[in-house]
Amino acid sequence: MKIIQKIFILDDEETITQSLRAILNHENTKADSAFQFEITTSSDSCTALQTLKDKNDFDLLLIDLKMPQIDGLTFLRYLQKSEFKGAIIAMSASGISDLALEAIRLGAVDFITKPFSPEELLFILKKNRRHLNFKDTNPQVQQQPKSNFSEIISQDxxxxxxxxxxxxxxxxxxxxxxxxxxxxxxxxxxxxxxxxxxxxxxxxxxxxxxxxxxxxxxxxxxxxxxxxxxxxxxxxxxxxxxxxxxxxxxxxxxxxxxxxxxxxxxxxxxxxxxxxxxxxxxxxxxxxxxxxxxxxxxxxxxxxxxxxxxxxxxxxxxxVPALRERRGDINLLLDYFLEKQAIKFKIARPTLEATARQALINYNWQGNIRELENCLEQAMILKTGNIITVKDLSNKILTQQNSQYIPLTQQIIVENSKNLSIKQHTTDIEKALILKALEQTKGNRTQAAKLLEISHRALLYKIKEYGLS
Ligand SMILES: Nc1ncnc2c1ncn2[C@@H]1O[C@H](COP(=O)(O)OP(=O)(O)OP(=O)(O)O)[C@@H](O)[C@H]1O
Ligand SMILES: [Mg+2]
The missing domain is CATH 3.40.50.300 (P-loop containing nucleotide triphosphate hydrolases)
Structure with missing residues (x-):
């Protein structure tokens, strides 16, 4: 059974696009390969953006994050606003960097560090196959009855x-x-x-x-x-x-x-x-x-x-394991229930904003799948437009996310600093936390104040005091 993948490769270095094409073409010739790739490449982000907007049937985009003209992150921001439905895997030369994490926040399902071997690339594709669009090339398999477990969503x-x-x-x-x-x-x-x-x-x-x-x-x-x-x-x-x-x-x-x-x-x-x-x-x-x-x-x-x-x-x-023992299923279940409830409410499937998705992925789900289902249903009702944002989630999810408190290692501050001014350090930490909260809530100060566990007034005061606005 092979999965057809329409894949779009975008990298400003033509040597890279060519070698990726060669790896995937070689995979196409193998009888036992899980995939059959239809490959399109581009080294120009401007024309690539137009192509992806016009021709919206790619299953997968492999995108370099460092490019001239439109860089990778800006490209992903444009794509977020488009109809593009394929999975995105980012290529980055710097491993788990802020750049790669930002790409994930902007919708990429995974990233791969350059340079990589053909095996690494195929591993990443296989690892993420649940995000890819399954189209069976084997007609016999297609005719088989649907899995009788179709209502139970899990990859665990x-x-x-x-x-x-x-x-x-x-x-x-x-x-x-x-x-x-x-x-x-x-x-x-x-x-x-x-x-x-x-x-x-x-x-x-x-x-x-x-x-x-x-x-x-x-x-x-x-x-x-x-x-x-x-x-x-x-x-x-x-x-x-x-x-x-x-x-x-x-x-x-x-x-x-x-x-x-x-x-x-x-x-x-x-x-x-x-x-x-x-x-x-x-x-x-x-x-x-x-x-x-x-x-x-x-x-x-x-x-x-x-x-x-x-x-x-x-x-x-x-x-039956609890949902927190199979956290990999949360993402799948979110998509499943978005779809299911959109059908129930007779509306278009809403978009779940990346920060909201992350908060839901991090949550502890004591009530398991029933709680997740109810929580999404509530968000469907509260949302404005067709986007579910962090503010549409119930407070308990935001509070718990906030309570996953990792204490700062005091040693780092004390040992590496000649300046022992408490005022200076607390100011720096406060500024950093406020900026992070504003980033997470896309500038929503009411929501940011909740995350910071201070009053809205106190937040406004500090933003002014530190010149953060
Ligand atoms: N893997 C899954 N995929 C999709 N939906 C699921 C999955 N597991 C549970 N659900 C949904 O979650 C809800 C709770 O499931 P179910 O009633 O089977 O749980 P339960 O263990 O019997 O709960 P309780 O102990 O409270 O009776 C149902 O709406 C069910 O359809
Ligand atoms: Mg039951």
Whole structure:
């Protein structure tokens, strides 16, 4: 399977554009290469800008940052305002420099340090393939059905392993216990197990065992006979029966009352259910998937959960990692939800400003993917125009970003300075922090004051005092 890449190379040194063309052409001749490149080169940033604006179907731009006429950063600023949708990789001679970081802030997905070997270049392209536009050249592969995990957005090896487990167990009727923090996607994974199994044409029924009172939960799960209690005006099928031949997902299984734990154990052992008020045993064929936030081993120790039931439920255990343990997914999820919510709100997909994106990438996401989804939804509503900026993000994100406080090494200041004036040093540090806050907030003083944790008035005073305006 090859990925077609329309690539545009921009460097004022023609020797570089020529050698890059040669590397990529050589890659095209290899049968086992992951890519098929269609290459365009330019050594003139003015005409290149026009080409990229006119012909907007490039998947990737490789751009030198040091160029005469329009330099790399200015070029990226122009591109930000254009319709260009491809991925950008910057080439810089100075490694992780301010220049390269600024390029990332201006939308580049990565950078590569010159001079580089063909292997390094191909490594960078492969590393960033998730940003590239996948177009399969192999028609057979194209005709294959879409991945059944299409709703689960992830590139993380831990989640990809979960996909493998799901594929392996799909046609065995084993019980599955899914554990993980709130909002990590446990229910989504339960659905994927169902969708990937031969049961997919039957029902997937989810019920939260923690949200319903015990007696109601019992009648919901097992059903009842007419007259078995005052309100039982007619027979009612339970969810186990409804889900027959399909899948039942028992969420928050750790909250299942003890009496119902006994009943569930019986279902697992004998594969029959008995509705309330009935003596009839109804055979059922249901896959049981459960999920919990609790540590069930601990609940067993405390006497809250039956050990024999735990063993029956925990035949396959899927541990879903928290979002902060797969931070690489945050960027992907941001794009996914921007797209999803734009469709939901029937608007064009908004642009997420680079500083806002960075703040979201840095955030700790205790509430995991659900929190990220809600946060973007809120920003979609608050934004002005079709751009989400830092000020559209909730305060907790900005506050946390600000609290990632790395203390200055006092030694550097004290050892390297003959001037020990506290006033002088604090003034310098204050100035630097104010400039940084203004840069991060694109000059928005209210927002900058929040980041600096001083009042708006105090900030205005200091800007004047230090002559920063
Ligand atoms: N990898 C993912 N890709 C896209 N969307 C996701 C992903 N994981 C979770 N979501 C979305 O995040 C939200 C929360 O997911 P889900 O309900 O499956 O989590 P959960 O672990 O069951 O949470 P809780 O413990 O709070 O019930 C849902 O809207 C779901 O669609
Ligand atoms: Mg859930």
């Amino acid at each position: 090896p831990k989640i990809l392993e979960i996909f493998e487990v799901i594929t392996k167990i799909s046609n065995f009727n084993t019980t599955v216990l899914i554990t993980g923090e709130s909002g990590t996607g446990k229910e989504l994974i339960a659905k994927a197990i169902h969708q990937n199994s031969s049961r997919k044409d039957h029902k997937f029924i989810a019920i939260n065992c923690g949200a319903i009172p015990e007696t109601l939960l019992e009648s919901e799960l097992f059903g009842y006979k007419k007259g078995s209690f005052t309100d039982a005006k007619s027979d009612k099928k339970g969810l186990f029966e409804e889900a027959n031949n399909g899948t039942i997902f028992l969420d928050e299984i750790g909250d299942l009352p003890f009496l119902l734990q006994v009943k569930l154990l019986r279902v697992l052992q004998e594969r029959v259910i008995t509705p309330i008020g009935s003596s009839e045993q109804i055979p059922i064929d249901v896959r049981i998937i459960t999920a919990t936030l609790k540590d069930l081993e601990e609940e067993v120790q405390k006497g809250n959960f039956r050990e024999d039931l735990l063993y029956r439920l925990n035949v396959i255990n899927i541990k």
